Amino acid sequence: MNRYDGVKVLLTGAASGIGRATAHRLAAEGAAVYAVDLSADGLAETAAGAAGPGTIATRVADVTDEPAVIAAVADAAETLGGIDVLVNVAGVHKTTPIETLSAEDLTLIFNVNLVGTALFCREALKHLPDGTGVIITTSSLSATQGNPYMTAYAASKGAVLAFSLSLAAELSARRIRVVPISPGTVDTPLTRADMFPKGIDLSYFGRIVAPFGVADPAQIASVIAFAGSSDAGYLTGAELRVDGGSHM
Numbered sequence: 001m002n003r004y005d006g007v008k009v010l011l012t013g014a015a016s017g018i019g020r021a022t023a024h025r026l027a028a029e030g031a032a033v034y035a036v037d038l039s040a041d042g043l044a045e046t047a048a049g050a051a052g053p054g055t056i057a058t059r060v061a062d063v064t065d066e067p068a069v070i071a072a073v074a075d076a077a078e079t080l081g082g083i084d085v086l087v088n089v090a091g092v093h094k095t096t097p098i099e100t101l102s103a104e105d106l107t108l109i110f111n112v113n114l115v116g117t118a119l120f121c122r123e124a125l126k127h128l129p130d131g132t133g134v135i136i137t138t139s140s141l142s143a144t145q146g147n148p149y150m151t152a153y154a155a156s157k158g159a160v161l162a163f164s165l166s167l168a169a170e171l172s173a174r175r176i177r178v179v180p181i182s183p184g185t186v187d188t189p190l191t192r193a194d195m196f197p198k199g200i201d202l203s204y205f206g207r208i209v210a211p212f213g214v215a216d217p218a219q220i221a222s223v224i225a226f227a228g229s230s231d232a233g234y235l236t237g238a239e240l241r242v243d244g245g246s247h248m
């Protein structure tokens, strides 16, 4: 008996990093996963890398495109025969000093990280069962810890955290749990492409490398798997910071 046998999971951001690790972890625990992302190639790699007993179906969609989100969630419910757990992982990061922060970057970051999450929540709630439904969101350590060059990203993740806590309160009447997960620094294509390089003075970086070092995506996926499972049945409206001791 696997923890996710018979559980239907809708997952965004599944083509890379934490999302891919989550798809693999949940499928390994028996879940039927419906994986959404912008990247068709990345989704194909995620599906190809899965080892049962669960399954991974894929769909290309932009989480900021409202009609595409509505269609993707409806198709997920039809394909899976319902949705038990929504896991929002899709996100973008842009390391930018305040002097070069553009309105365009701010809009993109908020659209993907906050608006995309909110749209998926709204649509999935048409299907999530009262009593057992779960929503996981992905905030960040930077929502509550200041780090240079992350103003826009941190603000968007603070917004995700605030959104999640209010949503948890609102959905408590339906006994649907909402759990925001806040990773510290994780070794993914996002951090490799955007945080580690760029000719920006990264001397601040020592502040955000945790006592336990940089995380592997699987170390975040395993916490998502716990939070989404019935093992966490009394967990709602509480931020889970998975940061290797950054905030001690």
Ligand code: NAD
Pocket: 012, 013, 014, 015, 016, 017, 018, 019, 036, 037, 038, 039, 042, 061, 062, 063, 064, 089, 090, 091, 092, 093, 112, 116, 138, 139, 140, 141, 182, 183, 184, 185, 186, 187, 188, 189, 190, 191
């Ligand atoms: P990643 O870049 O490896 O994966 C992000 C995925 O989101 C990609 O597959 C990308 O295609 C997808 N995506 C981006 N915009 C999209 C859109 N508009 N529509 C659909 N899909 C879209 O990044 P990651 O490091 O695995 O990050 C996953 C989540 O975890 C993000 O929300 C990120 O902000 C958060 N996070 C990451 C870290 C870290 O250190 N890596 C730390 C804290 C929080």
